[in-house]
Amino acid sequence: MDVLGQIQIFSTRFLGIFIEAVSFLLLGTLVSGLIEVFVRKEDVIRFLPRRAGRAVFAGSFLGFLFPVCECGVVPVTRRLYQKGLPVAVGITFLLAAPVMNPIVFASTFSAFGFGVVLVGRYLITLVMAISVGLLFTLQRSPAKLLSPGSISTLARSAVGGGGAGIETPQRPHLLPGLIKSLRYAHDEFFDMGKYLVIGTALAASMQTFVPQEELRKVATDPVLSVLAMALLAFVLSVCSTTDAIIALSFANPINGFTTGSILVFLTFGPMVDIKSTLMYLGVFRRKTVVYMVILPLLISILIGIWLNLNVRF
Amino acid sequence: MRTRKWLESAALLLLGIYLLETRLSGEISYYIAAQFFWLPIMAGIILIAIGVAQVSYLLGSAGQSSTNPDLLLARSPHTQGVTWLSLILVCVPLVLGVVLPAKPLGASAVGTSGIATSLNSLNPTGSTGTFSLAPENRNVLDWVRAFSAAATPDEFTGQPADLIGFVYRDIRFNDQNQFMVARFAVSCCTADALAIGVIVEMPDSAKYKQDGWVRVRGKFQVREFDSHQTPVLIAESIEETAMPERPYLYP
Incomplete structure (x- = not known):
């Protein structure tokens, strides 16, 4: 086998995925930097409905107001908790926001066009985030759900008068604000960039070095493919702005992975992966995090397998 | 630091x-x-x-x-x-x-994922545009789509074609006179690159090397290939040509 030729092919596939994906990643980090600097997130809480059920539903769409991917969503949620957001609404926001996001919509559209993958990704994400959020409305006491660390900041803000105690940053001037946004984007780009490079390298290797007949056995199995893509999503931790382009390399129409498994990758992955689980542990109690990982996993796997067995795409 | x-x-x-x-x-x-x-x-x-x-x-x-x-x-x-x-x-x-020098995907990148001569999934939105194109103006992708939509391979018999692509042969090509004029179809990026090709027949065509770019003109006839009845482009002329500025086709 011609080794140099194979490396050349790997490189072309790698750069294709990377160039397409990194553009959406950069747009995402830039927007999230601008939001970090210019938008006062606490203003939004006032618009949420009072009733828990409706607030959970509204919370699942909050992401369109703050286009943050999974790396940015945890600090934003923590800040919203300090401003009095109900825990269940925050969990729904946390799970839905990485997908409920115009940049993720654009990258998913660019990879799959308008069709079952795009629509399915949004519907399944809503079902998952809202049902998990509604389950958490049953537990009204934040102390049972949040980690002691986040509870203490809540307590402090309560002493300061219902959230007004936390200093609210002044809206910055345009130019210094822009520079600050760019510096935020810088950190986030390097942080997420490493996952993108690893994910891209894996996707390009699978297409170049792995015999496709071997892969086909797993890829076309309605159950195994779903489990494999759930595991891959968890381990790869790629940013939700770019995961559609990575997923595309597994969805080749001749011998690609089942549509159900691609949807699991695109719905479970943004909610739960190694990186986000670690960040969840900083805000929630361990038991809460176990539910936040297991429930989305089970729901997405069940939907994925059901789709594979019952729907012809 | x-x-x-x-x-x-x-x-x-x-x-x-x-x-x-x-x-x-x-x-x-x-x-x-x-x-x-x-x-x-x-x-x-x-x-x-x-x-x-x-x-x-x-x-x-x-x-x-x-x-x-x-x-x-x-x-x-x-x-x-x-x-x-x-x-x-x-x-x-x-x-x-x-x-590494930049190089587009070519014959060696087809690898084990195979090459398609007809494929319905190529065009999820359904293009009727292909059929309003005059046969001579259709590219490899248009023909592959047309073959997928056709009821029988005979429909194309006698239709003229003028195609540019790279030469591709695999183990199924035991006939020295046949090869495929192939392209990659890319909708988003190389992640979804899909090799497609039209089978070409011309005496003495073994001299056209794998992965070289050629322009083929001819008319379709039905032939048996890999135990399927399939439209094959019977070439009237084949000339070596430079790789087009955009090596991929976009569905």
Whole structure:
């Protein structure tokens, strides 16, 4: 086998995925930097409905107001908790926001066009985030759900008068604000960039070095493919702005992975992966995090397998 | 620490310049579909802006007193800050892009995933445009689509075609006179690159080397290939040609 030729092919596939994906990643980090600097997130809480059920539903769409991917969503949620957001609404926001996001919509559209993958990704994400959020409305006491660390900041803000105690940053001037946004984007780009490079390298290797007949056995199995893509999503931790382009390399129409498994990758992955689980542990109690990982996993796997067995795409 | 900060800026600026250069040189067409050619321009500009912001910050903090304390503390609350590992990994695409010569996917990239002569899934939105094209103006992708939509392979008998593609042969091509004129169809980027081809027949065509670009003119006849009745382009002329500026076709 011609080794140099194979490396050349790997490189072309790698750069294709990377160039397409990194553009959406950069747009995402830039927007999230601008939001970090210019938008006062606490203003939004006032618009949420009072009733828990409706607030959970509204919370699942909050992401369109703050286009943050999974790396940015945890600090934003923590800040919203300090401003009095109900825990269940925050969990729904946390799970839905990485997908409920115009940049993720654009990258998913660019990879799959308008069709079952795009629509399915949004519907399944809503079902998952809202049902998990509604389950958490049953537990009204934040102390049972949040980690002691986040509870203490809540307590402090309560002493300061219902959230007004936390200093609210002044809206910055345009130019210094822009520079600050760019510096935020810088950190986030390097942080997420490493996952993108690893994910891209894996996707390009699978297409170049792995015999496709071997892969086909797993890829076309309605159950195994779903489990494999759930595991891959968890381990790869790629940013939700770019995961559609990575997923595309597994969805080749001749011998690609089942549509159900691609949807699991695109719905479970943004909610739960190694990186986000670690960040969840900083805000929630361990038991809460176990539910936040297991429930989305089970729901997405069940939907994925059901789709594979019952729907012809 | 300080060295790494400078290296980060250098990496951002170089990656930005690389993306812009790839677009300007046209090599971008080896990597992504034409409708997304604006993406690397946007990405390049953002990268350079982030890099310049970092450089101006580093220069400012070297002179110290003038620096806004607000900017000094600026660090994304989402991250742990940049590590050597993330810096090295982000440089990987730059190294691949600069060190290896840019080359589009060709015959050797078809590999074990195979090449399609008819495929319905190629066009999820359904294009009727193909059939309004005169046969001579159809490309490999248009023909492959037409074959997929056809009820019988006989429909195309006698229709003229004029195709550009690379030469592809695999183990099924035991007839010395046959090869495939092939292209990659790319909807988004190389992630979804799909090899497609039309079978060509001409005496003595073994002299056209695998992966070389050719222009084939001829008329279709039905032949048996790999135990299927299939339209085969009986070539009247084959000429070697340069690779087109855009080597992929876009569904």
